[in-house]
Amino acid sequence: MPDFNPENSVGIVSPQTMHFEEPLALDCGRSLKDYHLTYESYGSLNKNRDNAILICHALSSDHHVAGYNSPDDKKPGWWETCIGPGKPIDSDRFFIVCSNNLGGCKGSTGPSSVDPETNKPYGPDFPIVTVKDWVRSQEVFRQKLGIKQWFAIVGGSLGGMQVIQWSIDYPDRLKHALVIAAAPKLSAQNIAFNEVARQAIMSDPDFHKGNYYAHNVSPKRGLMLARMLGHITYLSDDAMRQKFGRDMREGKINFGFDVNFEVESYLRYQGNAFVDRFDANTYLLMTKALDYFDPAADYNNSLAQAFKHVRARFLVISFTSDWRFSPARSKEIVKGLLDNYKPVTYVEIEANQGHDAFLMPIDDYIEIFSTYMNTIANEDGL
Amino acid sequence: MPDFNPENSVGIVSPQTMHFEEPLALDCGRSLKDYHLTYESYGSLNKNRDNAILICHALSSDHHVAGYNSPDDKKPGWWETCIGPGKPIDSDRFFIVCSNNLGGCKGSTGPSSVDPETNKPYGPDFPIVTVKDWVRSQEVFRQKLGIKQWFAIVGGSLGGMQVIQWSIDYPDRLKHALVIAAAPKLSAQNIAFNEVARQAIMSDPDFHKGNYYAHNVSPKRGLMLARMLGHITYLSDDAMRQKFGRDMREGKINFGFDVNFEVESYLRYQGNAFVDRFDANTYLLMTKALDYFDPAADYNNSLAQAFKHVRARFLVISFTSDWRFSPARSKEIVKGLLDNYKPVTYVEIEANQGHDAFLMPIDDYIEIFSTYMNTIANEDGL
Known part of the structure; x- marks a missing residue:
């Protein structure tokens, strides 16, 4: 990881918290009456409000995607390699947002938060949340941010699955879907x-x-x-x-x-x-x-059916040595899209770093990721 | 697993225990003053005492390779598929022996045995034993059994590694080495x-x-x-x-x-x-x-050097879907032997059962294993 280097980074950033008072219905049948999401953002929302990108984080990461929370920070955010000025997701061009998922432990409401009904931490009483629930909460978040449509939603691993769910559940709310090192289930x-x-x-x-x-x-x-x-x-x-x-x-x-x-x-x-x-x-x-996570389950176990009404254009990236979610699994996503004649670009990166490759400064990966982002941004005159 | 079926099995068998009073020097520098090995045997040793086969067991298994310890036994020994009358290792033809490794918990001296010096279980004071130590103890066992040379030593997984160690440490004491689903380290x-x-x-x-x-x-x-x-x-x-x-x-x-x-x-x-x-x-x-386990470590990290004085003829078997010890790892063993122009037959079995395949009744595997054993037995007129 690079040391503190504001020249090449979004620099010092502070997390923000958004509070939600409308109850959120969850897949498990319960609902959260009251919750908040902690998030970070980098870059500026343009006049047309059409340059916003949502990043979805993986299992053990959080909203702190890039930059440093203080000049003393030893490490930058988890995707510093890919997010910042001149990087694949360019903070000079895009307004970049990432929220800690519900159930998290980095600021958003989760099991270690105090349950307002008992004044004690939720603990095991916190409902079991699903990727769909996260997407549902982020859809409310989108509305509150005043963003009509995400230019792109981007995620790796579990975050990539969240991107897939977004594209299925709110097809009009994202223009581009970037699914990296993920699987359809x-x-x-x-x-x-x-x-x-x-x-x-x-x-x-x-x-x-x-x-x-x-x-x-x-x-x-x-x-x-x-x-x-x-x-x-x-x-x-x-x-x-x-x-x-x-x-x-x-x-x-x-x-x-x-x-x-x-x-x-x-x-x-x-x-x-x-x-x-x-x-x-x-x-x-x-x-x-x-x-x-299994979006096809809601559609007769057919991923093709699940993708039927998707409107986003997809980039799917996999890494040759990833045995957690291997290239073959990414190709299942690609196939589901192609079965519907949906536009999808698939890239398999030669890399021996395994699943973690999606976080790493691998030349081919960074170059392809950058080129793709620049191309779609240019198309829209961003 | 088949039910109790004495027609197709070595039938009811009883473990035996052999006591050793000569101290056994161990790789760790310590020695075991007094120990015993529990073993089972099937078939009969012939007049020339040249039809004995030693089976080496894997991590969590033991000396109970085939047959049943009582008619009420729900399950036969762990390699019932391959050992018994008319099976690849034919008990009508061979005298088959398997001992529980030192450090084990199925009868041989191990951490749960009583340390004669303290009258308490060894527990964590039991020395850390190596594959070489096991082979050393089995060499003494061989002498006490009065077997000049094993016709073959056979093992899968960790047992296969033990076969390799035998072939290197006591090259004259085995005629054939069968190494199944193993790796050189x-x-x-x-x-x-x-x-x-x-x-x-x-x-x-x-x-x-x-x-x-x-x-x-x-x-x-x-x-x-x-x-x-x-x-x-x-x-x-x-x-x-x-x-x-x-x-x-x-x-x-x-x-x-x-x-x-x-x-x-x-x-x-x-x-x-x-x-x-x-x-x-x-x-x-x-x-x-x-x-x-790393026999090459004693030979300048060269497996070829380690195999230099090997005299056994090898059969190496791997399974396509084994990701614990993949076919590529078996081929390293084969290469080490070929570098010395040693006789080796290599078979890669198409099987989707993973590492456990070596225990399973897979047609190609059983047939090749049988044919090989019959061929080498016929050559020696057994």
Whole structure:
């Protein structure tokens, strides 16, 4: 990650919060009476209000997509590689918005927020939210922002799924859909990994059935395991080989259970760092949203039918070594669109970084992403 | 799995135990003063004592390879598919032996055994054993059995690695080596999965630093997670799709954290069943043995050099959908042998069952395995 470099960044940014007092009906049958969304925005909305881009974030990330929240920040937002002046999503050209999803733990209403009815954190009583619910809440958000139509909605991984859902549920509200490293639904293997992560969290004695806030603890061991496991699926076997190989911390086998191989050290570090910045109940909700995502289910299990009324133009990007959501899964999305003669550009990037590639400064990826964005912006005279 | 069917099985078998009073020097620098190996055998040793086959077992299995320990047994041994009368390893023709590895929990000396020096279970004081240690212990076992040379040593997965180690360490003691669904060493990703499994066990509050026996508990939650995770790596994505797809237990989304998808139910069942029959300290040891296995490390990191003095003839079998130890990994073994002009037959079986394929009745596999065994037996007039 680059250091603080305001020349090449949106610079210092502050999150904002928008409050919603109209109840939001949720897929589970319940509704949220009162909620807020925390978001960041970069660049300026133009006079015609037609240069707005919505970014949808992935499982464990948030609204802080680019720039720094203070000059002391060690790290910029999670998509600094792709968002900023002169970058693929150019903040000199677009008004860029990203909101933390409902159920999140970075400002938007979620399980760690106080339930106004009980004056205690929602905890396990927070409803299980779906990608559709997120899109529904963002549609209200769009109205309040006074944006008639998003120029584009863009997301990677779970965020890419959210883009798909937007294009189906509110076809008139976005002109372009950019779906990166995503899939039209999880496979049994994807669900299996999520289930192990959930069991790790829920079987941690500090979980207290989700009411751990009241006990002043959190299921750190479980969340750490969930994160370690996640990291294995974010990297390719190849990337791990290049990054760690079988290198050993002390150069030799230690015949013990302390860290021996570098890859163990990496995973423990990643796991430990995560538990201090993420809420376990949110992690559970996000994995459920992933598992449940299946837009075709509402359309006789036909993705082609689901895409029938889509109006957005699509760019679908996949990465060769991504085994979490492989290129074959992206092609299912492409096929669903082509079955309806919908305009779609598909790009498969040669990259050995695995699923995480979508966050990385890979030349071909950045160039294609930039060219595509410039082309569609030029077409509209933005 | 077939039901009790003595017509097609070695039938009722009983494990035996062999005691060793000579100390066994271990790779870690320590030694076991006193130990025993539990084993089973099927078929009869012929007059020339040259029809003996040693089976090496995988991570979580044991010496009970074939047949039933009582007529009430619900399930036969773990390789019933391949071992028995008229099967690839024909008990009418061969004397077949399999011992539970040292460090195990099914009879051989391991962490749950009583340490004669303290009169308490070894627990975490049991030395970390390696594949080389297992081979060393089995070499003493061979001598006590009075077998000059194994006709063949055969194993799948971790067992296949043990076969490789035998062929390198005691080249004169085996005529044939059959290495199935194995690899010459673990990849960083393989180690990463093992590390998550270990952390799951060791972070369970019931682990008590490995001394859980004294507390009359066991780290069941952690061991269950480890097993669930293991199962994901044993099955292919394809096999999971065919087995479970996105089928739901109650036919619909339940908006809760109870079992929803069939694959969740399967994993929880497998995890729960395992904790009652396996010792967590043994699981830790077995994963370490896997991580440490790297015969080339003793030979300038050259597998070709490691194989230089090998005398066994090899059959190497891999399965197309095995992503734990993929065909590419088996080919590394083959290449190491070919670099030395050693005789090796390599077969890649088209199968979508993933790593577990080596345990399954796949027609091509069984036929090739049988033909190979019959051919080499005929050559020797067995």
